Amino acid sequence: MSEIRKHYFLPEYCIIAEGRAKRPSDFAGTAKDSEKNHSESCVFCGGNEEKTPSATAVYKKGEIFADTEEKRIRNWDFRCFPNLYPALSPAPPPPGFHGKGLEAFPGFGFHEVIVESPVHGKKLGDFSDTEISGLMKVYKDRVCHYAARKKVRYVSLFKNSGKAAGASQNHPHSQLLALPVFPQVLERELKAIREEEKCPYCALLEKEKASTRLIHENSKFVAFAPYYSMGPFEVWILPKEHISCLGDFSPELLFPLGEILRAVLRSYEKVLGNLPYNYMFYQLFETPEYHLNLRLLPRISTAAGFELNTGIYINTVSPEKAASYLRGYNNEPAQEEAGKEK
Template sequence: MSEIRRHYFLNEYCIVASGRKRRPHDFVKKDKGIRTSAKDCPFCPGNESMTPPENAVYRLGSGRPWDVRCFDNLYPALNKPHGYHEVIVDTPVHDGSPAGFSDEEMNLMVEAYRDRFDFYARKEGISYVSIFKNHGREAGASIYHSHTQLIALPLMPPEIERERSIIKRLDRCPYCSIVDQESGSDRVILENREWIAFSPFYSQVPFEVWILPRRHINNITYMDQAQTSSFIRIFRDILSRLRDALEDPAYNYHFMQTIGEDYHLNIRILPRTSIRAGFELNTGVYIITVPPEDAASFLREVRGIR
């Protein structure tokens, strides 16, 4: 049985084709990439001289020199005056990753995201600030040690522009409608008073997860205390469930948000469970082999953080 599904509000489609690969275990990759040693790691404490000087550091008060450290990317995708490319090393621990963070560590990472977003959003000529993580070699991480990247652009990305051109014509924010539509649905993985995490009806990869705030905000700088503390819980819980269900998969997560234009912040996590093959490249239509309802059910069953 297969089914064509349309995106919530864009003219985009995916085909849900439940084939052979059905259970999370079928997506576990044997090759985990190469773990490099901490001694040679440019992101480990003690090796700071291997990277450009820091733009900012954030501390937990643990007595360490830093717990989150930000600096210019040594090989930037963009340089001044066209834009900025920063690396955010989100833990001093060589084998650490957000799926295993404590609330305090996750809180500090989110604080760094918010602060660095705000810093670049205020720069002259910057129209968009992209925050994303590549976890694992298959997701594009060239350095093993956990880190996030920030690229500040002098243009509005077509991905956001395409959404905004439709959103502008609608009476109601489609993401607010998605929150209503998905609350209590069989695609929900976790929800709390402030956030909902679910497997989207239209997905591009198996086990894709979207996290949406119930309250309409443009970007992470508008998160209040209640939203921040519940985001930390739900984000950490989702990442740990994906880690446990898919045995530490490679994944990308990224924040969809705007600086000034009206938009509804959303965070998307895409495990690298499949590749864009010929059909996807040819049509832009994604074939997913696990129905989002089944993916959500698997992720609900995995024991998350306690």
């Protein structure tokens, strides 16, 4: 039985096709390379600081430092430095001529790596309260740092975990790109939001809190499998308070954000194993109408010809069923083989 579902407030659709469904155990996998301990060849590991560009921000015992060419800071908690192979550059060369009517401009921007731990195989699901809260503070600091730069119109903050999710290094890290252009996906959302009397994210938040798609809730945030899900086990995290960007987060909000993100990642691992995944922050500075959200998507399905041709995604696990699996394992030890239906 298939069902075509419409996005909450955008003219976008997905197909829930459970006739093609698999159990979570059919998706589950492991990525043994991420379990390796410190590697002399891993440039992100603690002790290998000279193998990366100088850090622009080093977090150590609650203080922030910066490397110099002569001295690299050791025994850090989090380390941020420019990507060695950046997609954008603060001093790009001028663009070439591509023909009349074809627009191009310099590839200005910033591309930063945020190393989440000096320990090679450490996962966010294993972070302590102090570590996960600290990482959320780093996220806020770095996003605000680049959002304040001239010519920057959007700061993209995301994590690729696993090779299939786009990670070129298996050491735990996130990335940040500061762009001189406004992403079209956010522009479409903002246009739709401004046409509503009430924030549609606030409205869907109230709806999902009472739905079977709810996965986890704490004092400040809600995590749920969205009604419109592009792929199996997609999860959205929304603050209960209407907040448009990380820059508006008080210190009291950072730990609950990390706490609920950690809970979802623990559920993923219990149900799906060590599958690759992405998470992405959607936020806008100086745009009070927008409602920040964090979206997670395991790399289970692949966009093929139909999806590329139509922009409509086929999802073989309904959000309701995905939530039931993730809710059952949330913050609890696995009682049975992951994915076994009861």
